[in-house]
Amino acid sequence: MENLENEDRFMIYNVAGKSIMVEAKLGEEFDFICSKKECGERLELHGVIKVVTPQEYRKVLKETLNEHEEFQVIETLNPIPLIFEGTVNGEKVKLPAETVQNLARRFVRNFLDL
Known part of the structure; x- marks a missing residue:
């Protein structure tokens, strides 16, 4: 797993x-x-934002995809199992997350075919 303690954007x-x-x-x-x-x-x-077990991450990802199919592209997320756990407008949630650095790498790999 990469060095996450220096990450500050997700x-x-x-x-x-x-x-x-x-x-x-x-x-x-x-x-x-x-x-x-x-x-x-x-x-x-x-x-x-925290690292969770791969099983918990897959559960959170599956719930997200069931709710909004347009997020299917995030199935290609880097395998670091990150989630946001907290509230959105007062409602408790667990949502998939990734570092912005991994997002950039994934974009280059998947969409620019480099």
Whole structure:
């Protein structure tokens, strides 16, 4: 597993049907607010991004894909099992996440065919 303690930007998927980039430290609680102007609706996130077991990650990923098929592309996520666990607008959630660095690598690999 790569060195995650230096990561400070993560993508969280299926935040009210959206992909949201947040600045946070792995394993540390954070708050993030996305305005209605930026996200189409006000989104308030509170929680933590953490490494989980592969089994828990697959369960969270499956629930996300069942809820929103358009997130199928995240099935190609790097195998580091990261999730956001916390609340979105007060509702408890567990959502798939990845580092922005891994997102960039995945984009290059899958879409630019490099």
